[in-house]
Amino acid sequence: MQLEFAADEAQEVAGEIYPIRHREPGEIDWAPMLEAIVNDVKRGRATSQIAAVFHNTMSECIVRVARRVNMKQVVLSGGCFQNRRLLENAVASLLVEGFEVFWPRSLPSNDGGISAGQAVIAGMSSAV
Numbered sequence: 001m002q003l004e005f006a007a008d009e010a011q012e013v014a015g016e017i018y019p020i021r022h023r024e025p026g027e028i029d030w031a032p033m034l035e036a037i038v039n040d041v042k043r044g045r046a047t048s049q050i051a052a053v054f055h056n057t058m059s060e061c062i063v064r065v066a067r068r069v070n071m072k073q074v075v076l077s078g079g080c081f082q083n084r085r086l087l088e089n090a091v092a093s094l095l096v097e098g099f100e101v102f103w104p105r106s107l108p109s110n111d112g113g114i115s116a117g118q119a120v121i122a123g124m125s126s127a128v
Helices: 002-008 031-043 045-068 082-097 112-127
Strands: 073-075 099-104
Touching: 002 045, 002 082, 031 045, 045 082, 082 099
Parallel strands: 073 099
Antiparallel strands: none
């Protein structure tokens, strides 16, 4: 949450991403990004800008992995997508690339959604 809030204070960094490398179709090598972040910190770049570029990079990673695994439908779920900035950036980037995107809208994307699903399954099991 602190990273998300820090990014909200950033001056414009639209389109800027940290370097990343691909290994396997769905695998990202984070080393170049981490090195770039450390270098930005050493140079005194504002935390807000580092956070914003990090979010841009994560969104770009999601798009690249979706492209590499050749999926046209992408589901964004899990606790990391409680981060509004990450969710909105990822959805927007995927839509621009022509992907069909799904994400929780009525239930939380974290463990709260899991417990709701468990309750539904339990209810279905008792009805049988």
